[in-house]
Amino acid sequence: xxxxxxxxxxxxxxxxxxxxxxxxxxxxxxxxxxxxxxxxxxxxxxxxxxxxxxxxxxxxxxxxxxxxxxxxxxxxxxxxxxxxxxxxxxxxxxxxxxxxxxxxxxxxxxxxxxxxxxxxxxxxxxxxxxxxxxxxxxxxxxxxxxxxxxxxxxxxxxxxxxxxxxxxxxxxxxxxxxxxxxxxxxxxxxxxxxxxxxxxxxxxxxxxxxxxxxxxxxxxxxxxxxxxxxxxxxxxxxxxxxxxxxxxxxxxxxxxxxxxxxxxxxxxxxxxxxxxxxxxxxxxxxxxxxxxxxxxxxxxxxxxxxxxxxxxxxxxxxxxxxxxxxxxxxxxxxxxxxxxxxxxxxxxxxx
Amino acid sequence: xxxxxxxxxxxxxxxxxxxxxxxxxxxxxxxxxxxxxxxxxxxxxxxxxxxxxxxxxxxxxxxxxxxxxxxxxxxxxxxxxxxxxxxxxxxxxxxxxxxxxxxxxxxxxxxxxxxxxxxxxxxxxxxxxxxxxxxxxxxxxxxxxxxxxxxxxxxxxxxxxxxxxxxxxxxxxxxxxxxxxxxxxxxxxxxxxxxxxxxxxxxxxxxxxxxxxxxxxxxxxxxxxxxxxxxxxxxxxxxxxxxxxxxxxxxxxxxxxxxxxxxxxxxxxxxxxxxxxxxxxxxxxxxxxxxxxxxxxxxxxxxxxxxxxxxxxxxxxxxxxxxxxxxxxxxxxxxxxxxxxxxxxxxxxxxxxxxxxxxxxxxxxxxxxxxxxxxxxxxxxxxxxxxxxxxxxxxxxxxxxxxxxxxxxxxxxxxxxxxxxxxxxxxxxxxxxxxxxxxxxxxxxxxxxxxxxxxxxxxxxxxxxxxxxxxxxxxxxxxxxxxxxxxxxxxxxxxxxxxxxxx
Numbered sequence: 001x002x003x004x005x006x007x008x009x010x011x012x013x014x015x016x017x018x019x020x021x022x023x024x025x026x027x028x029x030x031x032x033x034x035x036x037x038x039x040x041x042x043x044x045x046x047x048x049x050x051x052x053x054x055x056x057x058x059x060x061x062x063x064x065x066x067x068x069x070x071x072x073x074x075x076x077x078x079x080x081x082x083x084x085x086x087x088x089x090x091x092x093x094x095x096x097x098x099x100x101x102x103x104x105x106x107x108x109x110x111x112x113x114x115x116x117x118x119x120x121x122x123x124x125x126x127x128x129x130x131x132x133x134x135x136x137x138x139x140x141x142x143x144x145x146x147x148x149x150x151x152x153x154x155x156x157x158x159x160x161x162x163x164x165x166x167x168x169x170x171x172x173x174x175x176x177x178x179x180x181x182x183x184x185x186x187x188x189x190x191x192x193x194x195x196x197x198x199x200x201x202x203x204x205x206x207x208x209x210x211x212x213x214x215x216x217x218x219x220x221x222x223x224x225x226x227x228x229x230x231x232x233x234x235x236x237x238x239x240x241x242x243x244x245x246x247x248x249x250x251x252x253x254x255x256x257x258x259x260x261x262x263x264x265x266x267x268x269x270x271x272x273x274x275x276x277x278x279x280x281x282x283x284x285x286x287x288x289x290x291x292x293x294x295x296x297x298x299x300x301x302x303x304x305x306x307x308x309x310x311x312x313x314x315x316x317x318x319x320x321x322x323x324x325x326x327x328x329x330x331x332x333x334x335x336x337x338x339x340x341x342x343x344x345x346x347x348x349x350x351x
Numbered sequence: 352x353x354x355x356x357x358x359x360x361x362x363x364x365x366x367x368x369x370x371x372x373x374x375x376x377x378x379x380x381x382x383x384x385x386x387x388x389x390x391x392x393x394x395x396x397x398x399x400x401x402x403x404x405x406x407x408x409x410x411x412x413x414x415x416x417x418x419x420x421x422x423x424x425x426x427x428x429x430x431x432x433x434x435x436x437x438x439x440x441x442x443x444x445x446x447x448x449x450x451x452x453x454x455x456x457x458x459x460x461x462x463x464x465x466x467x468x469x470x471x472x473x474x475x476x477x478x479x480x481x482x483x484x485x486x487x488x489x490x491x492x493x494x495x496x497x498x499x500x501x502x503x504x505x506x507x508x509x510x511x512x513x514x515x516x517x518x519x520x521x522x523x524x525x526x527x528x529x530x531x532x533x534x535x536x537x538x539x540x541x542x543x544x545x546x547x548x549x550x551x552x553x554x555x556x557x558x559x560x561x562x563x564x565x566x567x568x569x570x571x572x573x574x575x576x577x578x579x580x581x582x583x584x585x586x587x588x589x590x591x592x593x594x595x596x597x598x599x600x601x602x603x604x605x606x607x608x609x610x611x612x613x614x615x616x617x618x619x620x621x622x623x624x625x626x627x628x629x630x631x632x633x634x635x636x637x638x639x640x641x642x643x644x645x646x647x648x649x650x651x652x653x654x655x656x657x658x659x660x661x662x663x664x665x666x667x668x669x670x671x672x673x674x675x676x677x678x679x680x681x682x683x684x685x686x687x688x689x690x691x692x693x694x695x696x697x698x699x700x701x702x703x704x705x706x707x708x709x710x711x712x713x714x715x716x717x718x719x720x721x722x723x724x725x726x727x728x729x730x731x732x733x734x735x736x737x738x739x740x741x742x743x744x745x746x747x748x749x750x751x752x753x754x755x756x757x758x759x760x761x762x763x764x765x766x767x768x769x770x771x772x773x774x775x776x777x778x779x780x781x782x783x784x785x786x787x788x789x790x791x792x793x794x795x796x797x798x799x800x801x802x803x804x805x806x807x808x809x810x811x812x813x814x815x816x817x818x819x820x821x822x823x824x825x826x827x828x829x830x831x832x833x834x835x836x837x838x839x840x841x842x843x844x845x846x847x848x849x850x851x852x853x854x
Contacts, residue, residue, distance in 0.1 A: 207723045208715045219701045225692055227684035227716035286703055
């Protein structure tokens with residue numbers, strides 16, 4: 001043990017070490033069964049390949065996981081993000097609607113409401129959902145899981161009300177660009193993730209936001225006694241989380257060109273919580289890692305991809321997913337690793 | 352008399368990364384004796400106890416119980432061989448009932464079920480032995496801290512121990528309760544139990560102990576009979592240098608800085624129904640106002656009202672002559688008020704954050720989220736206070752939770768001094784801190800006061816309040832019953848005042 005160089009040991013102890021190892025292992029499994037896994041080719045000026053596909057498909061989850069990380073860091077949880085996705089999706093789809101109009105032999109796409117306005121409207125509705133959650137948690141002092149459960153249950157009903165119980169299909173070509181388009185060869189959704197990520201990292205590292213969130217998450221009373229307005233902070237963290245869900249809804253709705261109040265963002269909250277946990281942020285609050293949560297989201301998407309590409313029968317793929325998640329969580333458990341290390345040391349001494 | 356010691360620890364060594372916590376330490380416990388373990392913060396008292404109770408494994412040395420070599424590896428094991436411990440911080444479950452807390456982990460079983468009757472009966476008996484008569488089926492949290500502490504002791508006693516370890520059991524007790532505890536200890540002594548008692552209170556050490564072992568910087572300094580070691584000698588052996596407490600007191604009392612003509616904070620009829628009766632307080636810059644009173648007299652409640660933590664429903668507060676509404680700590684901080692709370696661990700430190708982050712936290716909170724202090728400036732500020740207040744740490748990036756109590760308190764003091772406050776409220780700033788650090792902290796407080804800070808000082812040690820205060824507001828039963836000038840006051844006059852209010 002002593003002969004390992006110091007930087008290597010420091011790397012071992014880095015909080016992102018195990019999430020990265022897990023992701024690398026999953027990629028290797030994919031590569032083993034599909035030698036073309038890492039291939040990337042250019043078709044019509046856009047990048048194609050399994051890796052790009054995974055990144056692209058993970059985009060909504062990555063967005064929501066970023067918002068969820070902050071919520072969890074304040075000792076909270078938000079299980080309403082899936083419902084928020086459904087509501088925002090319903091809003092944007094019904095506001096755009098759209099149809100192909102041919103006038104004087106010229107084809108043009110017409111939306112009910114100008115697209116930017118529709119998107120802003122949908123994001124505003126998402127923000128409203130977050131403000132509601134924040135009000136219940138920070139204002140009324142409800143337990144986060146119960147407070148957000150309310151919207152989780154009600155949300156899909158609200159989405160159905162907006163879409164009148166139908167699946168609303170969007171017929172407005174420019175909107176599809178968000179979820180299916182490419183810019184300089186790279187999927188547009190990844191630009192969105194990058195913008196949110198950079199904005200968030202700047203906020204966390206260039207302002208006191210990161211410090212305050214950690215302080216509130218570790219010891220809310222001491223944070224408040226230090227003059228931090230803990231309640232306002234928690235309130236806005238829920239608002240932010242809902243907005244990330246709203247942005248994710250834009251990508252999802254655009255990708256499937258429709259809004260389905262029942263199924264859009266279904267179980268997304270659980271995947272987001274899982275992504276945050278896999279990324280090394282404790283559900284007990286406090287220290288958190290945004291980048292870790294992104295890696296967590298990628299782990300989940302890579303796993304899903306592997307299950308599909310290995311041809312696991314669809315009826316049991318949830319079981320396989322659960323097993324792998326179980327294994328991953330075991331690998332990342334400090335207690336288990338300490339146990340294994342002791343075992344290895346002992347057998348090493350014996351030899 | 353040749354009594355054999357029941358427990359002998361010899362040559363105990365223990366190192367943590369970067370520090371040797373114990374270097375060749377010895378300890379002997381005799382049946383029927385109370386043995387005081389004394390030393391400053393960081394002297395190694397806690398580590399020694401952890402080694403004895405199996406929380407830490409020693410790197411070297413041996414522990415013999417009745418001549419037999421023992422190596423406890425966990426608290427349960429230590430308990431099973433008859434070593435029971437009551438820790439400094441109460442290690443009980445506030446949401447469980449008193450009886451459950453006493454029997455947790457070893458519920459008696461009758462048939463397929465837990466025998467609740469026996470549990471309740473025996474809990475009652477165990478507490479009655481300590482002269483506590485309460486409903487043991489109520490949740491622990493419904494009782495004051497002092498009672499909770501007694502429950503912890505009852506729990507330790509009910510495990511048929513031969514050796515009882517009390518790690519600062521009295522830091523949250525008032526005098527009556529301490530006396531009750533001591534009565535119980537004397538009974539146990541007579542039954543032949545060996546008791547190890549760790550405390551920072553000199554009076555208590557001499558009131559109860561037969562033998563004293565002193566540690567300093569992880570080393571064994573000596574074992575003395577309590578009757579043969581004078582207080583001054585004890586302090587000097589602990590500190591390793593000469594501190595003359597009396598002259599220190601004279602010196603600090605004589606210094607009064609320039610006092611402002613008008614009070615910085617002036618509370619008039621400030622009260623909260625059910626918590627605190629209306630109180631008038633004037634706190635001047637350059638002066639220390641002490642709050643005198645027994646446990647439960649409303650000292651902390653007063654501090655919390657002034658810092659905007661608790662809701663007030665009567666009276667007014669003027670800060671710098673201007674009427675203000677302090678309805679949140681944030682508001683109070685904006686008006687230049689700072690507050691070091693009573694419970695360092697749950698209300699003060701953010702344990703997993705670094706010392707640097709803890710120190711700059713209040714300053715950053717006052718600046719707001721967007722005017723972020725650059726890391727380099729944060730480091731400069733932290734290093735400056737670490738040096739100025741003598742916080743003992745290798746560097747500012749260490750999590751504050753790893754510091755000793757005294758150093759945590761200094762870091763909290765630094766957190767507030769960094770905000771350049773006008774008034775500082777100190778609620779039990781020296782609780783659980785050793786003598787030398789206590790004196791250091793009091794000196795820091797005095798120095799800040801001379802620089803023109805207004806200070807509200809709260810302590811359950813009356814001698815401490817008397818030593819630092821220019822004026823003392825005396826509280827009793829959640830109301831102010833009078834005010835005395837510090838130079839006229841002695842313990843007797845304050846206690847007479849408290850007693851006199853009854854008539």
